[in-house]
Amino acid sequence: MAGAAAVASLAAVAAGWLDLDGPTATATLRRWWPSSSSSGGGRVFAAGPSSPLQVWAHMQVYKLSIGAACGLAWPSDRVIVQVLDDSTDPTVKDLVELECKFWANKGKNVKYEVRNNRKGYKAGALKQGMLYDYVQQCDFVAVFDADFQPEPDFLIRTVPYLVHDPRVALVQARWEFVNPNEFLMTRIQKMTLDYHFKVEQEAGSSMFAFFGFNGTAGVWQISSVKEAGGWEDRTTVEDMDLAVRVGLKGWKFIYVGDVKVKSELPSNLKAYRRQQHRWTCGAANLFRKTGREIMLTKEASFGRNLYLIYSFFFIRKVVAHVVPFMLYCVVIPLSVLIPEVRVPVWGVVYIPTAITLLYAIRNPSSIHFIPFWILFENVMSFHRTKATFIGLLELGSVNEWVVTEKLGNSSCTKPAPQILEKPPCRCWDRCTISEILVAIFLFFCATYNLVHGSDFYFVYIYLQAITFLIVGTGFCGTSRSNS
Structure with a gap:
C-alpha cells in the first residue's frame, strides 16, 4: 500500500x-x-x-x-x-x-x-x-x-x-x-x-x-x-x-x-436479451472499427497487439459466440438429416464434457445446474450470433441502446420460489418468433433421428428444442418490473 x-x-x-x-x-x-x-x-x-x-x-x-x-x-x-x-x-x-x-x-x-x-x-x-x-x-x-x-x-x-x-x-x-x-x-x-x-x-x-x-x-x-x-x-x-x-x-x-x-x-428475459445484444454487438462493432488501429499502433508491443486482435476480439468476441450455436443448433441437428455429414465424437462428447467439467470445478455448488446452463447458453448463443454479425456488418440495430431493466429488489432476503414463471401478459407480447422457429426445426430433426437414426442424438436435440420453446414463449424469468 x-x-x-x-x-x-x-x-x-x-x-x-x-x-x-x-x-x-x-x-x-x-x-x-x-x-x-x-x-x-x-x-x-x-x-x-x-x-x-x-x-x-x-x-x-x-x-x-x-x-x-x-x-x-x-x-x-x-x-x-x-x-x-x-x-x-x-x-x-x-x-x-x-x-x-x-x-x-x-x-x-x-x-x-x-x-x-x-x-x-x-x-x-x-x-x-x-x-x-x-x-x-x-x-x-x-x-x-x-x-x-x-x-x-x-x-x-x-x-x-x-x-x-x-x-x-x-x-x-x-x-x-x-x-x-x-x-x-x-x-x-x-x-x-x-x-x-x-x-x-x-x-x-x-x-x-x-x-x-x-x-x-x-x-x-x-x-x-x-x-x-x-x-x-x-x-x-x-x-x-x-x-x-x-x-x-x-x-x-x-x-x-x-x-x-x-x-x-x-430478472426480465427481454431485458437480458437486450443487454446481451448490446454487449455482443458493441464488441463486434468495436473490433471492426479498431482492428486496423490495433495492427498499426507502435505504442504497444507486438505481443499485446496480437493478443488484442486474436484472443480478445476474434476468439472471445466472435468465435466464442458463433461456434456453439453453429455446432450444437445447426451442424449436429442437420447431421441426422444428411447421412453424409458425420460429426466426430470429440465434437459431440469430449469437448462439451471438458467444458462442463471446467464449469463444474469453478461452480461446485451449482453443479446440478450445469445441464440447464448448457441448454440456456446455446439459446443465448443464437442471439449473440445475430448480434455479432450485426456489429461486424454495421446493420440496422448496431447502435441500439436500451437500458437494462433492474427491479431494485436487492434488499429482498427471501428469493422468489419459482424457477419458471408464466408471465401475466398476452402470448404474442412475450413470444419471440425466431426462437420458436428454431425450436420447430430442432423438434423435426430430433423426431427424424428417433425414427430413422442409429444414434441417440435425439435425446440432446429434444432437450435443446424444449429450451428454445420455453425461452421463445417467454416462460422464463419475470415479464415486467412489478411482477
Whole structure:
C-alpha cells in the first residue's frame, strides 16, 4: 500500500449517470480523486413511470447506490459525488435532485448535473461529466452503475494500487450479486459471469495481459483516460472502447477479485436479451472499427497487439459466440438429416464434457445446474450470433441502446420460489418468433433421428428444442418490473 501521506493527499469525486428510456431506467456512478480538498457524497436513481410498485422498486436502486457511495470510508472533505442525470421524466429529475439535496444537508458535496440532450447516452454523459471545472483537480475516477453498491472500504482497497504505480490505469473490482437465486435464469447468469471474472479477468491480470473494463466497479487514473482521448460513443461498449485505447498506450490494468461490489442481475428475459445484444454487438462493432488501429499502433508491443486482435476480439468476441450455436443448433441437428455429414465424437462428447467439467470445478455448488446452463447458453448463443454479425456488418440495430431493466429488489432476503414463471401478459407480447422457429426445426430433426437414426442424438436435440420453446414463449424469468 502507498504511504499514508500519499493516500491522504487524495480527494475524491463520484459521478453518476442516470438514464431513463420509456418504462425503465438505470444509472452510473463515477468517482474522482483530486489533489486538493473537495467534498462529496453521492447517489443514483432509476424509476418506472406509472405503477407505484415500479417506482418504489426503482427508488430502491438509486437509494441503495447513492447511500453506498456516501458511505465510502474516505475523508468527507475529500470526496465529491457527481450525479449526471440524463432522465427525460421531470418527476424523476425532481426526485434525483431532492435526494442530492438530502445528502448535501448531511455534509456531503453532491454535484447534480443534467444535459440538454442525450447524445451518446452513457458515454456522452460520462464525457460531459469530465468537462466540469471541479473535475480538473482530480487524479482518479471510479465508476459505478446505478444498481451497484460498493462496500465502505472500496476506495481504501483500490486507490493505493494507482498511487503506488503511476502506470496503472485501471483497477477493476469483481461483481457480487444480490439476486442470484431468484430464478434459474439468474443462477445461470451468475455462473457465466463468475467464469468471466475468475478466468478471463483474473487470468488477464495475473499474466499482465489486456482485459476489458466492465463499465462499472472500477477506478481509472484520469491522466490515462485523457491520453487515450476520453469517452467515445461510437459503439455501445464505451467501457471496452476506452480500455482498448488506453491499453494501446501501454498502460497497465489490475483486477482485484477480493474487492466485491454488490449488483443486481436482470430478472426480465427481454431485458437480458437486450443487454446481451448490446454487449455482443458493441464488441463486434468495436473490433471492426479498431482492428486496423490495433495492427498499426507502435505504442504497444507486438505481443499485446496480437493478443488484442486474436484472443480478445476474434476468439472471445466472435468465435466464442458463433461456434456453439453453429455446432450444437445447426451442424449436429442437420447431421441426422444428411447421412453424409458425420460429426466426430470429440465434437459431440469430449469437448462439451471438458467444458462442463471446467464449469463444474469453478461452480461446485451449482453443479446440478450445469445441464440447464448448457441448454440456456446455446439459446443465448443464437442471439449473440445475430448480434455479432450485426456489429461486424454495421446493420440496422448496431447502435441500439436500451437500458437494462433492474427491479431494485436487492434488499429482498427471501428469493422468489419459482424457477419458471408464466408471465401475466398476452402470448404474442412475450413470444419471440425466431426462437420458436428454431425450436420447430430442432423438434423435426430430433423426431427424424428417433425414427430413422442409429444414434441417440435425439435425446440432446429434444432437450435443446424444449429450451428454445420455453425461452421463445417467454416462460422464463419475470415479464415486467412489478411482477
